Every structure is written in C-alpha cells, then in structure tokens.
Amino acid sequence: MSDSSSNTSRTIALFDCDYHKFDEHLEFYTALGFDIVYYQKAPYRYASVKMDGLTEIGFYGARNDREGINRGGCYVDVPDVREVYEQLRANLKAYFGRIPVKGTPRISRLNKTAEDWRVNITDLNENTIIIGESLGDSTTLMQEEEARVKALQSKFEKLYASAYRFAYSKEDYFAARNTLEVAFHKYVNDGSNEYVVKARVLQAEVFDALNQRDRAIEAMTLAKEIVVSELEQAALRTTYERLKELEQKDI
Structure with missing residues (x-):
C-alpha cells in the first residue's frame, strides 16, 4: 500500500x-x-x-x-x-x-x-x-475564546457559549440540550434579546437533531416572537437564515 x-x-x-x-x-x-x-x-x-x-x-x-x-x-x-x-x-x-x-x-x-x-x-x-x-492557531484561538467567555457578565451568555460548543464542536446534543434548559429556566432574564434568539435557534436545532420535532417547532416559534432592534437584527442575520432552514426542513 x-x-x-x-x-x-x-x-x-x-x-x-x-x-x-x-x-x-x-x-x-x-x-x-x-x-x-x-x-x-x-x-x-x-x-x-x-x-x-x-x-x-x-x-x-x-x-x-x-x-x-x-x-x-x-x-x-x-x-x-x-x-x-x-x-x-x-x-x-x-x-x-x-x-x-x-x-x-x-x-x-x-x-x-x-x-x-x-x-x-x-x-x-x-x-x-x-x-x-482553520481560522488560525487553534491553541491561541481557544485561549482567547475561554478568556472571552470567562469575562462575560451574563450567565445566560456563558451557558449559551457552552451549549454552542457541545452542539457544534462535539455533536453532544444531549449536553447542549441540558445546558440550554438550565439557561432558559434560571438565567433567561440575564440575556440580551440577541442572545436569547441565538439560544432559541440553537435549541431548535438541538431538538431537531434529537428527533424532538414538536419541541423544535416550539423553540422556533419562541425565537420569532422575540422583538429585536434593527442593530440586533443585522447581527442576527446568519441566525435567522438558519431559522429559515430549520422551518423549511423536510423531516
């Protein structure tokens, strides 16, 4: 060979x-x-x-x-x-x-x-x-990300960051689901509208990956009900694109 x-x-x-x-x-x-x-x-x-x-x-x-x-x-x-x-x-x-x-x-x-x-x-x-x-040196980038998350004042945003990594880096959807459950149950008032939308869309994707389509639809509905400013809407462009993909998904 x-x-x-x-x-x-x-x-x-x-x-x-x-x-x-x-x-x-x-x-x-x-x-x-x-x-x-x-x-x-x-x-x-x-x-x-x-x-x-x-x-x-x-x-x-x-x-x-x-x-x-x-x-x-x-x-x-x-x-x-x-x-x-x-x-x-x-x-x-x-x-x-x-x-x-x-x-x-x-x-x-x-x-x-x-x-x-x-x-x-x-x-x-x-x-x-x-x-x-790669986006650069992985060690440096991970250190910078850990420092960024550690410096966050919002516990909701910290939990969102953890859930995001569980879902997208490790494909550990159960851990992502459980982390988001805690975020929404205890700290949702600690998050900005922008991050609550991001977390709802992530939650919808996690539920979809776990074949919990009804809960995914519920999370998508909640995401669309959140009122955001024009500035936040611009920052959420890719998030809303993903939301649209999830809504149109043929299960």
Whole structure:
C-alpha cells in the first residue's frame, strides 16, 4: 500500500468497524466520493479508501466490535472546507437521493467554532471525521475564546457559549440540550434579546437533531416572537437564515 514514487511521509487513519457490516460501511464512503484503493476479505477484513485532495483512511473488520467501543476519529485540515462540504453533500445526494443528517451514517451542516469552520462526518460504526478550515492557531484561538467567555457578565451568555460548543464542536446534543434548559429556566432574564434568539435557534436545532420535532417547532416559534432592534437584527442575520432552514426542513 506504500507509494514508492514519493519520498513524502504520510499518515493514514485506521478505524475499527463491525466485521459483519464491513461492506455496508464501505458503501457510505463510496457514496461520499471516496475510491476503494485496497480491499481484502481474508485472512482478515481490511480496506482503504481515498479521496484526492482530502485523505486516505483504512478500516479493519473487528469481530468483537461492540456498540460504544473501538470508535475512532481524525481531523482533516483543508484550505476550503465549504468547497469540500458542498462536494460531499452533492455526492451523497446523487448516490442515496437524499443527504443523511441524522442517525448513522450522517454528515453535519457546516459550522463555525472558535478555532475553525468544520463539518463532521459520522460513519456507520460511529467513527468521526472532522473536516475543518482553520481560522488560525487553534491553541491561541481557544485561549482567547475561554478568556472571552470567562469575562462575560451574563450567565445566560456563558451557558449559551457552552451549549454552542457541545452542539457544534462535539455533536453532544444531549449536553447542549441540558445546558440550554438550565439557561432558559434560571438565567433567561440575564440575556440580551440577541442572545436569547441565538439560544432559541440553537435549541431548535438541538431538538431537531434529537428527533424532538414538536419541541423544535416550539423553540422556533419562541425565537420569532422575540422583538429585536434593527442593530440586533443585522447581527442576527446568519441566525435567522438558519431559522429559515430549520422551518423549511423536510423531516
């Protein structure tokens, strides 16, 4: 599997996956646009997939694969994550006729964190590939974000920042939901209208990800009922765009 024509070292991520779902697992990667560059069924199951300009990943079929065990992940740094994101979505739509955004396998929306723009891909065995476009030195940016959140006077805004990171950086929607529940129950009067709108839209997205569509609709309704100033409305442009996407989503 080595490329003798190149003297450049490279790293190939290696994930375990369910031996009995091995081929179904590979299908998702071919749907994304990866090519299968190595495949064997015996004496053990192993395959490698590659997408030019992105990455190569290897898979080992584990017979003792158990839910929640042997999960892997890697981060792929790219110069233009939006271009990659649109390509992956188009490939999935062409292959499956839809874009899987819930359950496994799935692809997340493109999200902005403190350190990057990123999209998370979770395969059938819950391995996660984060494809990101860096906004700068991650250590420095995270330190700056921690200092910014620590300096916030509003407890509501601090909890919103935590919930945002749970949802968009870690895809831990239960933690995001619970954090937002506390924010709205105890500290909603401590938040500006701008941040309350942001939190309601985030809450709607979290409920939607957890298949709680009725609660998502309720959160969206509450977000639209909040009166904001013209200045706040301008600051909330991307938030309202996301709200519109959620309203129009075909579940």
